[in-house]
């Protein structure tokens with residue numbers, strides 16, 4: 001993958017009356033990258049995408065594609081293509097006609113249109129459906145047609161707004177992998193908007209987390225999951241346990257019944273964050289934090305124990321293998337261990 005930015009977003013802002021939807025965001029997106037814009041409802045991700053596509057005008061900042069400012073260009077003149085959430089397929093046209101339409105508008109010759117449409121139908125596994133109309137297709141197939149129609153125009157960057165939002169969970173998971181494969185095959189930069197953190201973790205090469213129009217963190221899924229920049233990101237991505245406490249002058253984090261030496265900790269109030277899979281658990285009392293099981297949730301591959309402790313206000317979630325259910329009954333006592341190398345401290 002090349003690391004040169006294909007798209008540079010420079011201090012871009014957008015307000016709607018008193019509402020700041022996007023608050024001075026700067027971001028570089030690399031060529032051939034699968035990039036996810038992730039955040040809770042209302043964080044500004046759709047507005048940012050619409051500014052890239054040219055459907056909204058920024059109040060400030062610049063958007064550069066391949067080093068050129070595209071801000072003055074209308075949507076149809078931008079080498080970016082936006083795939084809408086609703087798919088917006090032409091209902092009276094076949095799949096092939098839906099794909100050909102955009103190329104006919106570009107006045108390409110018939111042979112070239114046929115070649116490009118055939119190639120894109122094959123890439124999106126739609127060849128056998130080419131003569132069907134949208135109403136004769138399943139939800140996942142319609143989604144693929146919408147994607148194919150965007151890909152056939154060979155944009156430099158494809159913008160996708162919640163592309164899998166209309167699909168059920170099982171199909172969505174299948175399509176996540178398919179989207180990734182198609183992006184790879186097409187060699188096109190994808191920028192996808194999603195509010196689903198799991199989807200972003202699965203698909204993205206890198207992701208940006210937004211809140212209240214601001215950019216909180218940009219990084220590879222592993223970076224963001226393992227080293228969240230702040231408490232909000234830590235809570236938003238995956239499951240995180242928080243333990244409120246304070247760091248003493250000796251650099252040791254303390255909460256009720258818990259003492260943990262964390263490298264680089266500063267004295268003062270602090271929140272310790274630890275993932276459910278990063279805690280040791282024993283049915284005996286050998287580990288430092290004593291607890292009682294308040295709840296057990298079975299997830300197939302593993303179980304999540306909800307453990308009441310003196311250290312944390314809400315029960316701590318601890319992931320254990322699904323086998324060995326006998327030891328994990330509601331009301332049973334156990335002990336927990338936390339490895340300081342696997343925690344984050346927010347101060």
Ligand code: ATP
Nearest residue numbers: 016019020021040041042043044045046047048195
């Ligand atoms: P969702 O996941 O719910 O779609 P989002 O992160 O995509 O949310 P945006 O649609 O970008 O959020 O909206 C950001 C903020 O800007 C919200 O507070 C929204 O109400 C506001 N907003 C968006 N478009 C307009 C508009 N045309 N007029 C006024 N306010 C708007």
